[in-house]
Amino acid sequence: MPKAIVIGAGIGGLAVAIRLAAKGYAVQVFDKNNHLGGKLNEFKENGFRFDTGPSLFTMPAYFEDLFTAAGKNLVDYLPYKLLDASCTYFYPDHASFKFYRDELKLKEALGAELQTDLPAVKSYLNSAKKLYDTAGKLFVEKSLHQRSTYFSKQALKALPHLLSPKNLSTLHRKNKANFKNKKWVQLFDRYATYNGSSPYKTPAMMAVIPHLEHNIGTFFPQGGMYGIVKAMETLALELGVEFQLNQQVEEIIIKNKNAVGVVVANTKYMADKVISNMDIALTYKYLLKNEKYFLKEDKKERSSSGLVFYWGMKDVFPQLSLHNILFSEAYKLEFNEIFSHGKVPLDPTIYINISSKESPDDAPPKNENWFVMINTPAGIDLNDVQIAQIKEKIILAIERGLKVEISSKIIVEKILTPKDIQINTLGYKGALYGTASNSLLSSFKRHSNFSKLYKNLYFVGGTVHPGGGIPLCLNSAKIVADTL
């Protein structure tokens, strides 16, 4: 039986372990942490349960594909449901609405001001679907580092869309051309943050993301986001995957330009294939001791990072739903501060996720578990005074936006800083999604899923092609399994 070693049990590492085990490999996974899932983790405190990282579940089809590859049915491991609304939006002028799937309900929720653009929203989502089906899929499901991708029928079909001037523009310009109302522009601009980028720089191709959320849908997995990790763990164990926790890989052993194993705590573990789920920049720096290639990765712009407050709230807030956004007043300034000035925005957009809305056991009765996040630059080191100031600002903005007092309601608090993200999962500079997609060529510059230096060495996860976020990490694992 051929043997594969996977370095890291993030979503990408778990997915590739499952795919390789299903292909007949004996798979051993090492993770430096005492838990699986990497950034997708959970903690419990005083009756509250919090998912620590990803909170949005889209594209279950990619999970279905993974479980099918192992001859299993996803819902037997991870029951999940389609939600009737994706998000509740709050604007600085106190306008707010819930983005329902149902058109009539949405129309009712919008109010006169936003209803005017509803036909434009419909046509935008229809063209997002077309763009995804013709060009988007190519970017996320295929390797961009193999000639065969470019000479496929799919690539020929995608080409006119990729070269169309409206798709060569930025996401913001595209949105401005599509909607009269600034609120819709801001709403659709926000999808740039789904891979940690700026709408004023990221290509208009990112307009495919709303298709995934609004046409296909927003879902909620049983057990919250960590339910995903538990389901993957169960399947991996059934397939015979062996997990070695609290074990940090120190080196990838190279012999005659071949990856042949890893070193963990001075012990050598040999394998036919080595797959790194560690951040690609740090894989070069620490595991391959290759400073030149580390510097090459280091030059690429990082995606945004985040500052998260996990608050146990001693009350319920009916105006909020599972996903909520409180928009900032000056959106362009916010992204300039993050990407051009390396600063935490003075007036940040605030995201509040409350899993207890869908999973009541995640909080004591008449309480809620709030995950409150703002985007920050990657690599920023915030001290306690700065964090306290930001917290005060966030509380004021929420109180202003929701017209309720919240500070006295916070009974549990934990904080995750960009530095924590870096330390917890060895994510370079605490970037949430690896490298940013702030230019037309970002997708092509992202690192490949296989090594061009060494045979039998592969890469999965959010820092390599096709990029960060759960659906893309799953695709990186599929590309590796197909390539290998």
Ligand code: FAD
């Ligand atoms: P990671 O999660 O980065 O895990 C890597 C693993 O490798 C870790 O477990 C680490 O301990 C281990 N490791 C590293 N080096 C070694 C070594 N040398 N030896 C052994 N083990 C090692 N994505 C979404 O899709 N939706 C969201 O809503 C969303 N929100 C987010 C919110 C936050 C706060 C964060 C932090 C991220 C969010 N993301 C979201 C991004 C998403 O979490 C990541 O893109 C994805 O989880 C990355 O998975 P990965 O496979 O790259 O591995």
